[in-house]
Amino acid sequence: MKTNSIKIVSVAMYSLLLVAFLGCKKDNEQKLEQRNWQLVWSDEFNGTSGTSPDTSNWKFDIGVGPNFDGWGNSELEYYTNRTTNASIDSNGNLAITARKESFGGSSFTSSRLITKASFSQTYGRFEARIKAPWGPGIWPAFWLLGSDVDSVKWPQCGEIDIMELRGQNPNMINGTVHGPGYSGGNSITKIFALDNDRFDVNFHVFAVEWGKDYIDFFVDKTLYHRITPDNITGKWVFDHPFFIIMNVAVGGNYVGFPSNLTPFPQTMLVDYVRVYKEVN
Amino acid sequence: MKIKKFFYTISALIAVFILAISCEKKVDDLELATYPTNPEIFIDGFSTGLYYAAFGTSKVTAFSVDKEVKYSGTSSMRFDVPDDGDPLGSYAGGVFGTNPGRDLTGYNVLTFWAKASQPTVIGQVGFGNDMGESKYQVSISNLAVNVSWKKFYILIPDPSLLKKERGLLYYSATPQNGRGFTFWLDDVKFEKLGTIAHEVYKIVSGKDSVFSGPVGEYSISDVSASYNLPSGIDQTVNVSKSYFTFISSDTSKAVINNNGSITVKNSGGVITAKVGHINALGSLTMNVTGPNIAAPIPTVAAANVISVYSNSYTNIKVDSYDPYWAPWMTTNYSTFKINGNDVIRYTNFNDINNSKKVYVAITFESIPINISTMTHFHMDVWVPSTSPNLNNKFTIKLIDFGAGGTYGGGDDVTGTYNNPASLATNQWVGIEIPMSGFTGLTTKAHLAQMILDNFPTDIYVDNIYFHN
Structure with a gap:
């Protein structure tokens, strides 16, 4: 495992309102507070092209959800562990591909990868460099879920959505937290939109910096959303380990449903996922 | 203005000087330094230099500026598509352009807002139509518009090519189910959008x-x-x-x-x-798959020839090279040139999947020919080795309509020649048949049809003539 210590200059919010909502111009320099991050876990996806991602890091959620309800969201896809849905590409990226095909009683297939069995962490910087898919009803996500989900259940376990995109708005992502009293439609969320650009044409780094009493959401080097116990409308449930999930859903309550105009297949490319802990 | 003119002049002089010392470019390449880069076509009125020209057969009064209906600002472009049978024109259509053109290299898309008096389609909307060469045309066909405003985007495929585009917007709209309608465009402009x-x-x-x-x-x-x-x-x-x-x-x-x-x-x-x-x-x-050289030029003197198909002779009047006698004839006929020499191509000849006998006829019934003095029939054929049914042994039939000169009447005769072997492939084969080879051809003064039968599926034919 790599342990190279790097310094990432982070951000304190001096005037979040000014920069948060619709993009961020470069001349709106944010005042940055310095944090030292040490890399503790990563997957650079530099394996052999066409093979599955490293199974010592990632396991697959398979199917349509434990309750057969599209993972609680009425998603339409069947998640598989096939390389046609998740594999390393020739450029050293993980490619998660949603396809329009009949499989297991569903009309679409895709993949959902989790680190539940291999890695979880409390606090730190979680980041991934991603090029998004697009099209109405396409719902890519890079997110964290509380490792105690099986015992305390959702939303008590907590959920941190570092990046979710609705394919019909390829220039916008949401950063969101869910917990008891603020889940689903009542989650605490904020949009970050690119100005005259889209998230599916270039890679962007999506990250949270998470510590005791704060979760900061970043796109590239811009902090656009800070959540503290004061912001949320219920209990703060973000002081225990969370694991990583990456998936591309098709349809569902959050995104709406694909139409016959939605281009398929759709691929989310992930250059890397890196997790750091803060060191003094 | 004066300063600008001076600038252009200086630029031109410098350019001329550079050209004079560089032999690479011709003076013809010299142009004004820049064309206007104004992206606007119609925001609340005609942009600088914009003209409107209606298409010739359209209803020329279809376009007007509407100060009541608009997406934003003070006015929009209004188009009244006529009903069927409107004596002033059967459709609405025209071009909005500038001359000289505009430099659109800094943009990647034409955008506009549109709505209509009813949910409908506008036949075509686009740019690049300059009512001339229209070299760089792009359009959306059957643009679906509704009664509420919607924004549309038409891509410039390679903006670097549009250095002086004169055709900034064009449209064409026909009545739907016989009835006209009205549609509006507003905020029509070129943009550079990263969201495309x-x-x-x-x-x-x-x-x-x-x-x-x-x-x-x-x-x-x-x-x-x-x-x-x-x-x-x-x-x-x-x-x-x-x-x-x-x-x-x-x-x-x-x-x-x-x-x-x-x-x-x-x-x-x-x-x-x-x-x-x-x-x-x-x-x-x-x-x-066919010939890459023309058939050999015939050497028989024209005086000794009655020609059906050849560039070397004056040909008789042929009614059809593919009369498509239903339901048997599925053969496709086309012609093309090899180095200026016309050649017939028959494809789908004797389609093996067709249970009916498939053949093709060449007919000259309107003016039957008299071949009484002719001694031979000639035809050049090229069979590609890729053709199906290479083993077919062809038959040629000549049909004489008899003294009456018309089909039927009890005096029609058919002469049949059955070739004993299949044809060589990938070369011109000169088929030369003495008239005595056409069994049953007892009269020859009113020849009106020729039937080519049982050839391979794909053949090329040239130089069909009778001679002595």
């Missing part, structure tokens, strides 16, 4: 295709462009071939020009294309 993405260009519908046929001139087909809109869905547009750079893998086999015209000389050339730096999907491999 994933351009895809196609030739031959994006497929890797193989063409099999004779040498000659062809045209690349089924070019299109599509791109993803800010809403995540794809938009497909019609595009001029001029946006494409066509590439031949081997110009000794196939040459393709900027208009997409292909000259096929030999097998194996592969045509691909690019738009800007983007490779187009689709390719066309050109395989020559």
Whole structure:
């Protein structure tokens, strides 16, 4: 495992309102507070092209959800562990591909990868460099879920959505937290939109910096959303380990449903996922 | 203005000086330094230099400026599509342009807001129509508009080409179900949008295709462009071939020009294309299956010939080379030139899947010919080795309508020649048959039809004549 210590200059919010909502111009320099991050876990996806991602890091959620309800969201896809849905590409990226095909009683297939069995962490910087898919009803996500989900259940376990995109708005992502009293439609969320650009044409780094009493959401080097116990409308449930999930859903309550105009297949490319802990 | 003029003059002088010391460029290349880059066509009125020209047969009063209905500002462009039968014109259509043109290289999309008096389609909306060469035309066909305003986007495939575009907007709209309607456009302008993405260009519908046929001139087909809109869905547009750079893998086999015209000389050339730096999907491999040389020039003196089909003689009046006598004749007929020499191609001849006997006729019933003094029948045939049914042994029938000179009447006779062997392939074969070989041809003064039967499926024919 790599342990190279790097310094990432982070951000304190001096005037979040000014920069948060619709993009961020470069001349709106944010005042940055310095944090030292040490890399503790990563997957650079530099394996052999066409093979599955490293199974010592990632396991697959398979199917349509434990309750057969599209993972609680009425998603339409069947998640598989096939390389046609998740594999390393020739450029050293993980490619998660949603396809329009009949499989297991569903009309679409895709993949959902989790680190539940291999890695979880409390606090730190979680980041991934991603090029998004697009099209109405396409719902890519890079997110964290509380490792105690099986015992305390959702939303008590907590959920941190570092990046979710609705394919019909390829220039916008949401950063969101869910917990008891603020889940689903009542989650605490904020949009970050690119100005005259889209998230599916270039890679962007999506990250949270998470510590005791704060979760900061970043796109590239811009902090656009800070959540503290004061912001949320219920209990703060973000002081225990969370694991990583990456998936591309098709349809569902959050995104709406694909139409016959939605281009398929759709691929989310992930250059890397890196997790750091803060060191003094 | 004066300062600008002075600038242009100085620029031109400097340019001339540079040209004078560099032998690379001709003075013809010298142009004014820049064309206007104004992106606006119609925001609340005509932008600088904009004119409107209605299409010749359209209802020329269809366009007006509407100060009541608008998406924003103070006015919009209004188009009243006529009802069927409107004496002033059967459709609405025209061009908004400027002369000189505009430099649109800094933009990537034409955008506008549109709505109509009813949910309907506008036949075509686009740009690049300058009522002349219209070299760089792009359009959306059947633009679906509704009663509420919606924004539309028409891609500029390679903006670097539009240095002086005169055709900024054009439209054409016909009545729907016989009835006219009204539609409005507003805030019509060129923009540089990062929210337009994933351009895809196609030739031959994006497929890797193989063409099999004779040498000659062809045209690349089924070019299109599509791109993803800010809403995540794809938009497909019609595009001029001029946006494409066509590439031949081997110009000794196939040459393709900027208009997409292909000259096929030999097998194996592969045509691909690019738009800007983007490779187009689709390719066309050109395989020559027919003759690559013309048939031998006949040497019989014209005075001794009655010619049906040849560039070497004056031909009789032929009514049809493929009369398509239903239901038997499924043969397809076409002609092409080899080095200026006309050749007939018959395909789908004797389709083995067709239970009926398939043959083709050449008819000259309107003026039957008298071949009484002729001693031989001649025809040149090329059979590609790729043709199905190579083992077929051909039959030729000559039909004489008898003294009456018309079909039927009890005096029609048929002369039949059955060739004992199949034809050699990939070469011109001169078929020379003495008239005595046509069994049953007892009268020869009113010959009106010729039937070619049981040939291989794909054949080329030239120099059909009688002689003595």
